[in-house]
Amino acid sequence: MRSLVTGCAGYVGSHLVDRLLKEGHDVVGVDNFSTGKKEHIRGALNNPKFKLVRADLLNRAAVARALKGRDFVFHLAANADVRFGADDPRRDLEQNVIATSNVLEAMRARGVRKIAFSSTGSIYGEPETFPTPEDAPFPVQTSFYGASKLAAEGLIQAYVSSYGFQAWIFRFVSILGERYSHGHVLDFYRALRADPKKLRVLGDGKQRKSYLYVHDCLDAVLLATRKADAPVNILNLGTNETCTVNDSIGWICAELGVKPKRIYAGGKRGWVGDSPLIQLDCSKMRRLGWKPKRTIRESVLMTLRGFKR
Amino acid sequence: MRSLVTGCAGYVGSHLVDRLLKEGHDVVGVDNFSTGKKEHIRGALNNPKFKLVRADLLNRAAVARALKGRDFVFHLAANADVRFGADDPRRDLEQNVIATSNVLEAMRARGVRKIAFSSTGSIYGEPETFPTPEDAPFPVQTSFYGASKLAAEGLIQAYVSSYGFQAWIFRFVSILGERYSHGHVLDFYRALRADPKKLRVLGDGKQRKSYLYVHDCLDAVLLATRKADAPVNILNLGTNETCTVNDSIGWICAELGVKPKRIYAGGKRGWVGDSPLIQLDCSKMRRLGWKPKRTIRESVLMTLRGFKR
Numbered sequence: 001m002r003s004l005v006t007g008c009a010g011y012v013g014s015h016l017v018d019r020l021l022k023e024g025h026d027v028v029g030v031d032n033f034s035t036g037k038k039e040h041i042r043g044a045l046n047n048p049k050f051k052l053v054r055a056d057l058l059n060r061a062a063v064a065r066a067l068k069g070r071d072f073v074f075h076l077a078a079n080a081d082v083r084f085g086a087d088d089p090r091r092d093l094e095q096n097v098i099a100t101s102n103v104l105e106a107m108r109a110r111g112v113r114k115i116a117f118s119s120t121g122s123i124y125g126e127p128e129t130f131p132t133p134e135d136a137p138f139p140v141q142t143s144f145y146g147a148s149k150l151a152a153e154g155l156i157q158a159y160v161s162s163y164g165f166q167a168w169i170f171r172f173v174s175i176l177g178e179r180y181s182h183g184h185v186l187d188f189y190r191a192l193r194a195d196p197k198k199l200r201v202l203g204d205g206k207q208r209k210s211y212l213y214v215h216d217c218l219d220a221v222l223l224a225t226r227k228a229d230a231p232v233n234i235l236n237l238g239t240n241e242t243c244t245v246n247d248s249i250g251w252i253c254a255e256l257g258v259k260p261k262r263i264y265a266g267g268k269r270g271w272v273g274d275s276p277l278i279q280l281d282c283s284k285m286r287r288l289g290w291k292p293k294r295t296i297r298e299s300v301l302m303t304l305r306g307f308k309r
Numbered sequence: 310m311r312s313l314v315t316g317c318a319g320y321v322g323s324h325l326v327d328r329l330l331k332e333g334h335d336v337v338g339v340d341n342f343s344t345g346k347k348e349h350i351r352g353a354l355n356n357p358k359f360k361l362v363r364a365d366l367l368n369r370a371a372v373a374r375a376l377k378g379r380d381f382v383f384h385l386a387a388n389a390d391v392r393f394g395a396d397d398p399r400r401d402l403e404q405n406v407i408a409t410s411n412v413l414e415a416m417r418a419r420g421v422r423k424i425a426f427s428s429t430g431s432i433y434g435e436p437e438t439f440p441t442p443e444d445a446p447f448p449v450q451t452s453f454y455g456a457s458k459l460a461a462e463g464l465i466q467a468y469v470s471s472y473g474f475q476a477w478i479f480r481f482v483s484i485l486g487e488r489y490s491h492g493h494v495l496d497f498y499r500a501l502r503a504d505p506k507k508l509r510v511l512g513d514g515k516q517r518k519s520y521l522y523v524h525d526c527l528d529a530v531l532l533a534t535r536k537a538d539a540p541v542n543i544l545n546l547g548t549n550e551t552c553t554v555n556d557s558i559g560w561i562c563a564e565l566g567v568k569p570k571r572i573y574a575g576g577k578r579g580w581v582g583d584s585p586l587i588q589l590d591c592s593k594m595r596r597l598g599w600k601p602k603r604t605i606r607e608s609v610l611m612t613l614r615g616f617k618r
Binding site for chain 1: 394395398399402406407410413414417434443444445446447448449450451452453455456457459460462463464466467468470471472541543581582
């Protein structure tokens with residue numbers, strides 16, 4: 001496989017690059033380093049089978065150049081944080097929708113037809129079915145992030161029906177693990193390092209979420225791209241477990257040895273588009289022979305230990 | 310109501326302008342005349358309550374200027390033809406997604422928060438549930454047109470959750486009636502005028518579709534924007550009837566007094582993204598007190614008579 005990984009210096013993308021190289025594949029990685037970090041690909045840069053292209057996906061010519069000679073695209077580059085969409089709705093449109101369109105158009109021009117895409121469980125908005133399956137009732141979007149991933153999914157599907165592409169679309173829960181770059185574990189870690197006596201919590205702390213360890217996620221991505229062979233393969237990725245924000249705070253505080261007073265902002269949602277309950281039905285992925293190896297608690301602790309290193 | 314109608318010189322848009330003016334409202338219409346026709350708004354242009362803004366929705370500053378003093382947006386401007394998406398995927402992205410984003414951003418800047426949007430039944434792809442309700446299983450897109458309307462719907466929904474907008478999203482079947490500008494009735498009419506002896510038909514002629522008369526459609530749009538009051542109101546619009554392409558050919562030929570030999574291209578679908586069966590469940594709209602007044606056959610005949618005039 002001669003793959004292209006977009007967002008190669010990002011959190012999940014850089015782990016994917018490492019794994020593809022470890023399996024002996026030749027990898028071209030693209031990143032604009034807006035949030036990606038060179039330190040994440042330090043190992044890859046020492047591998048002769050890796051080539052880095054520093055480019056923005058809004059630059060269509062650069063994307064087309066990077067794709068030369070590739071046969072598979074892992075499209076992970078994105079504005080990946082659901083929380084700040086309402087600060088600037090154009091950001092999700094440009095980085096998640098128009099960037100995806102550019103990748104797809106470059107693929108069409110180059111005759112590259114296989115794409116794996118990191119979508120999100122946020123696409124289900126506030127579902128009424130739990131755990132939520134891939135064919136849940138047609139959702140209403142509650143965030144710009146979810147809306148932008150929905151748009152990108154639809155585009156990819158149209159390329160499949162129009163040009164014979166094949167697609168693997170993964171709807172992730174939040175991913176935990178080393179190189180984690182945004183989200184509640186980092187926020188709480190930073191806050192508790194600054195002041196171990198108190199902790200401000202968005203919402204009421206009872207939001208119930210599911211998380212997945214990054215290598216469990218990549219086990220699924222790599223397995224599915226080999227075993228699932230429909231034209232469009234849509235797969236939820238998460239654990240069967242859930243935890244509350246309060247559970248996670250308990251694990252983090254125990255690990256750091258602190259006992260802060262918890263100050264809740266109140267309300268059921270931490271931010272616009274926050275869903276009070278996220279639990280995906282991942283039985284479709286499990287039927288391919290996958291299951292996560294880490295519990296949510298273990299993933300939280302491994303994320304924390306990553307910061308401490 | 311001081312409304313803005315985008316696509317005001319288009320097929321459905323121009324009828325909407327006439328109806329709003331007839332009800333005594335003050336209307337600003339925007340059109341770039343890429344497919345809109347000045348003759349459609351000849352009546353409106355004589356009405357002092359109508360103001361035409363000749364502008365492209367990709368011009369963000371022009372959209373913001375047109376919105377000044379408005380309190381309701383009917384966003385109908387679009388690349389409205391599902392059939393040619395694969396010729397140029399950027400067209401649907403620009404005209405249906407980015408244009409919608411520009412309208413929404415201008416609304417946010419101007420403090421205008423109510424939007425009615427012309428979406429499409431094509432958004433259901435090839436559904437398995439008939440008639441197809443608004444909360445059908447999460448669909449897979451089969452056309453760039455459907456994908457672009459899905460993206461626009463998602464964006465609108467995110468503006469509702471993020472900025473307190475209110476939205477009416479109408480998923481139309483194909484609309485028939487006077488000023489009709491594209492689709493099978495026009496194609497067959499032109500072909501039979503050129504050669505009444507034979508008629509080439511895409512697919513096998515057995516595709517089963519639903520159509521709605523333009524004034525039945527606008528009755529629903531105007532009623533729903535007054536009576537449906539959820540933050541996001543998603544409503545299918547169609548008739549309970551279906552007809553096959555062959556049924557429609559029979560009505561058209563009888564009306565024109567011709568008996569062509571029918572030459573079928575074959576296959577179940579006429580083009581990429583063509584759905585062999587379209588029938589929407591419109592009971593949600595009917596519960597608001599609406600029902601269509603015209604049958605499909607009457608709508609086909611009124612469309613044809615519009616051409617002959």
